[in-house]
Amino acid sequence: MADTKLINLTIEGRAVSVPAGTTILEAAKTAGVLIPHYCYHPGLEIAGVCRMCLVEVEKMPKLAPSCATTVAEGQVVNVYTQKALDARKGVLELLLINHPLDCPICDQAGECELQDYTFQEGRADSRYHEPKRFNPAEDFGGDVLYVTNRCILCTRCVRFMGDVAGDEALCVEERGDRAHIGIAPNHDLSHPWAANVVDLCPVGALVSKDFLNKARAWELDRTASVCPNCSQGCNITLETRDENVVRMKPRSNDAVNHFYLCDEGRLNYSWINRDDRLETPVVAGKPATWEQALAAAGAALKGATAHVVANGSLSNEALWLLKQAVGTGKFRVAKGSEAALTGVKDLALRADRTPNATGAEMLGFTRAEQPLVGAGKVVVIAGEMCDGLDTSAIAGATTVIVLCTVIPKSLPANAILLPIANFAEEEGTFTNLRGRVQRFLQARPAPGHARASWMVLSELAAAAGKKGGYASAEAVFAAMAGTEATFGGMSYDSLGLKGQVAVAAGVNA
Amino acid sequence: MAITTRVVERPIEEASYMRATFKGLALTFKHLVDPHKVTVQYPEEKWDIGPRWRGTHRMLTTEDGKAKCVACGLCPTVCPANCIKLVPGVDEQGNRYPVVFDIDEFRCIFCGYCQEVCPEEAIHLGRHYENAETDRKDFIYDLKRLTAQTHPVCEMWDPADPRGE
Numbered sequence A: 001m002a003d004t005k006l007i008n009l010t011i012e013g014r015a016v017s018v019p020a021g022t023t024i025l026e027a028a029k030t031a032g033v034l035i036p037h038y039c040y041h042p043g044l045e046i047a048g049v050c051r052m053c054l055v056e057v058e059k060m061p062k063l064a065p066s067c068a069t070t071v072a073e074g075q076v077v078n079v080y081t082q083k084a085l086d087a088r089k090g091v092l093e094l095l096l097i098n099h100p101l102d103c104p105i106c107d108q109a110g111e112c113e114l115q116d117y118t119f120q121e122g123r124a125d126s127r128y129h130e131p132k133r134f135n136p137a138e139d140f141g142g143d144v145l146y147v148t149n150r151c152i153l154c155t156r157c158v159r160f161m162g163d164v165a166g167d168e169a170l171c172v173e174e175r176g177d178r179a180h181i182g183i184a185p186n187h188d189l190s191h192p193w194a195a196n197v198v199d200l201c202p203v204g205a206l207v208s209k210d211f212l213n214k215a216r217a218w219e220l221d222r223t224a225s226v227c228p229n230c231s232q233g234c235n236i237t238l239e240t241r242d243e244n245v246v247r248m249k250p251r252s253n254d255a256v257n258h259f260y261l262c263d264e265g266r267l268n269y270s271w272i273n274r275d276d277r278l279e280t281p282v283v284a285g286k287p288a289t290w291e292q293a294l295a296a297a298g299a300a301l302k303g304a305t306a307h308v309v310a311n312g313s314l315s316n317e318a319l320w321l322l323k324q325a326v327g328t329g330k331f332r333v334a335k336g337s338e339a340a341l342t343g344v345k346d347l348a349l350r351a352d353r354t355p356n357a358t359g360a361e362m363l364g365f366t367r368a369e370q371p372l373v374g375a376g377k378v379v380v381i382a383g384e385m386c387d388g389l390d391t392s393a394i395a396g397a398t399t400v401i402v403l404c405t406v407i408p409k410s411l412p413a414n415a416i417l418l419p420i421a422n423f424a425e426e427e428g429t430f431t432n433l434r435g436r437v438q439r440f441l442q443a444r445p446a447p448g449h450a451r452a453s454w455m456v457l458s459e460l461a462a463a464a465g466k467k468g469g470y471a472s473a474e475a476v477f478a479a480m481a482g483t484e485a486t487f488g489g490m491s492y493d494s495l496g497l498k499g500q501v502a503v504a505a506g507v508n509a
Numbered sequence B: 001m002a003i004t005t006r007v008v009e010r011p012i013e014e015a016s017y018m019r020a021t022f023k024g025l026a027l028t029f030k031h032l033v034d035p036h037k038v039t040v041q042y043p044e045e046k047w048d049i050g051p052r053w054r055g056t057h058r059m060l061t062t063e064d065g066k067a068k069c070v071a072c073g074l075c076p077t078v079c080p081a082n083c084i085k086l087v088p089g090v091d092e093q094g095n096r097y098p099v100v101f102d103i104d105e106f107r108c109i110f111c112g113y114c115q116e117v118c119p120e121e122a123i124h125l126g127r128h129y130e131n132a133e134t135d136r137k138d139f140i141y142d143l144k145r146l147t148a149q150t151h152p153v154c155e156m157w158d159p160a161d162p163r164g165e
Helices: A024-030 A082-095 A113-121 A156-164 A196-200 A263-267 A290-301 A316-325 A357-362 A453-463 A473-483 B018-033 B074-078 B113-117 B143-148
Strands: A006-011 A014-019 A054-057 A076-078 A144-146 A170-173 A180-183 A206-208 A221-226 A235-241 A244-250 A306-311 A330-332 A378-382 A399-404 A416-419 A428-431 A436-440 B055-059 B084-090 B096-104 B123-126
Touching: A006 A024, A014 A024, A024 A054, A024 A076, A054 A082, A082 A113, A156 A170, A156 A196, A196 A206, A196 A244, A221 A436, A244 A263, A290 A378, A290 A399, A290 A416, A290 A453, A306 A316, A316 A357, A316 A378, A316 A428, A316 A453, A316 A473, A357 A428, A399 A453, A453 A473, B055 B143, B074 B084, B074 B113, B096 B143, B113 B123
Parallel strands: A006 A076, A306 A330, A306 A378, A378 A399, A399 A416
Antiparallel strands: A006 A014, A054 A076, A144 A206, A170 A180, A221 A235, A235 A244, A428 A436, B055 B123, B084 B096
């Protein structure tokens, strides 16, 4: 990008300087003007098929499609002249001829670009009174349902599957008003990244079967977060309704996941809403107050050498506090198969199905198949569910302190149980496999008396006679950045919502 | 300044009460023989309410008796009193329908926005004013009650002149 030449032009009376080769549509975004568009998507090849982004460029004889027209020196672009508005109104009228107008039962209602642009620039009524074309909805496999009648044939899904996912499963079938998106014989959308077509679809033609009829788009609360389902660390938006997560959507971050999120990541969220949670501390098999439980745990830890079992789904803050309070230990990493999105560099569903394995390793924790093995008299288990682990290794322990969201099976009856929040209920950071430290925010309240894991561990550290009592996750992170060289110079402010690469990046690369 | 009183001598026809008494009695006797009525004999007789009266709700149904509602969620969204509870669901034919549709008539302010926003012309305010109940919880109308009610519904606009021109 060293020889980038800046082009000066005027868009809607505003002077804009953009690199040569930029399209008018992208240049207009920098001027704060969003030109209506359907087929254009920054992550896909330019198609120029929807004709929705027509704008008037001075000295050009005809209207220009702004998504496919590159900027030129001294250009004067007018987006809202009568000629351009009339052209876009005509496009919208034609798009709506066979559109069923079933917004009341359509999942896209509220976040539909056809609704938005029709409201902004379209006609108030239709001049078409003939019967509309009707095609039945089609199940495309995977998580995708195709509602043919709503389709505006922008072909974003076709281009995504062909160019980005590398699986030419979709195409446009038939001609004229019979045209629709067709699926190749013996194909379905079971590609591990196929559900991205639901996000790419600007209308309600491709909808998620998982989310179907669950909630209206405007009822959802949205929280910036990081996908907890593998070590790639895709940026996501957690969308909650009545404090339950109902779907996960990708949040664009060009350094990690661009615009995409894999199916396994987006559909694996129901565990966040589990209602069989541990809601109160337990000491010696009986419910206890936090003061009693922390005092008992702190007394057991004082002067003792504890065996620590951590988990790669704990935040950096919690792991660092665990190291401060008790010491480093072992953790287990769940494994799965890897599935790359071929059209995007360094983006895949990773084999490590835990979001913070790299962070744990950077903080001195080590991987182990059986992390419980080698336990002594005092054992601290943080975040590990112990499913499929041989718990006979801790049968001889005198004190077992467990920080958990759900009570693990086959624990000694005298274990001290401390309820912690899961990742959607607390604030923190994860380090992805390329060493990128990324923040996630709280999306729902923790159940009962459960507390954020950083808070429990900071009070446990204080109870064990170490430095603790931090007031917020941000304060913990600041203290961690002060002591750990890998996080040196970082703060929640500098991380922002897109993250920063840690100093000792590439530990696991 | 000293207060002084001045007695005004008035003619007898102005000072006498007799004239006013006879005038009042004349009106009384006129109403004895005049059939003109003002009082409505409620409850035997019901008041004739206007076509735009906004009373307690009714849910209109299709021919097969199901609620017209498709659970689009616009009425709970537009409701300024937040009195509509709606949980959407899908039936065996794949159609959206309201699993729960409760209106808290105590909380309702009878603004009529729900009727105005409804794309299916399902929820309506009623031309109805006899709402007495013996229990507070009976004022939360559920879908069964909303569809079972038969009173006439509010006409937000004249069907012959929808734009009010």
